[in-house]
Amino acid sequence: MAFAEHPSALAKIEYLTESYPPYNYLENGELKGIAIDLLDEVLQQDEIERQVAKIRLLPWPRAYKMLLKGANHVLFSTTRTQEREPLFEWAGPITSTKIVLLALTENQIEIQSIDQLANYSIGTIKDDIGEQLLLSLGVSNKQIRQAHSAESLVKMLNKGRIQLWAYEENVARWYIANSNLPNNQFTSVFTLKESELYYAFSKDVDPKLISRFQNAIDKIKLPVKKESQSRYQKILSRYQ
Incomplete structure (x- = not known):
C-alpha cells in the first residue's frame, strides 16, 4: 500500500526528539x-511538509517517558539495544553510534574493564543510553551523577x-566544541557500546x-x- 493512499497517516504521529547534534538539534x-x-525525506514521500x-x-527523560506510555509517538535518535528491543517498534537505522566514557586528558585515566569503574564518579542524563548501559553493567547508582543536559555535563x-x-x-565532541573548549582536553577512555540509532515507535x-x-x-x-551518492549519503x- 503506497503512502499516497493515506496522505495523513505519518502526519498523525507525534515526533519527539532531543538536542543530540549532529543527529537532531535546534x-x-x-x-x-x-x-x-x-x-x-520520508515525509516527502507521503507528500507531507515538515510543518504539517x-x-x-x-x-x-520526558520524551522517553512519553514514548513508553504510547499514544502514537516516535522518538529519535534512539540507540537500539537488547534491553530496549521489546519496549518499542523500530525503523532505521539512521546511522551507527558509539557510547563512550570521556575523561579529562590531563587526569590520564585508563579503563581496561568494567570493574575499574567502581573507583569513579560518572555523569549521565536520566534514561539516556549511557546511564542505562552503566546500570546494566552493574555500576552502582551511588557513582552516577545525573544532569539535565549535555552542556551541564x-x-x-x-x-x-x-x-x-x-x-x-x-554528540559529546559537538558539545565540547560548542562550549569553547578544546576537544583534545578530553579523551575517550572506554567504549560502552557500539550500536545504531533508530526511530523508536510506541507499541x-x-x-x-x-x-x-x-x-x-x-x-x-x-x-x-x-548520481555518485544516494539521497541518504547526501544527508550524511x-x-x-
Missing part, C-alpha cells in the same frame, strides 16, 4: 541534523565535579505504518541513477 530556531533530514508533521524538541567534567562522562561520542503505532516508514528509509538509501555529507 539551530537559529530551525530543527536540523541527520535524523531530521532523513525524516524529511508535529515534531517536538524535549529533554530526553561538559562543565561538570571540565571542573572536576565528575571524573567520567557516559555519552555518545560524536500502539500501526505496524503497517512502521513497515511503510521502513520501506521509505530503505528506498532513500538506494543508489540514484547517474552535510554534517561531516
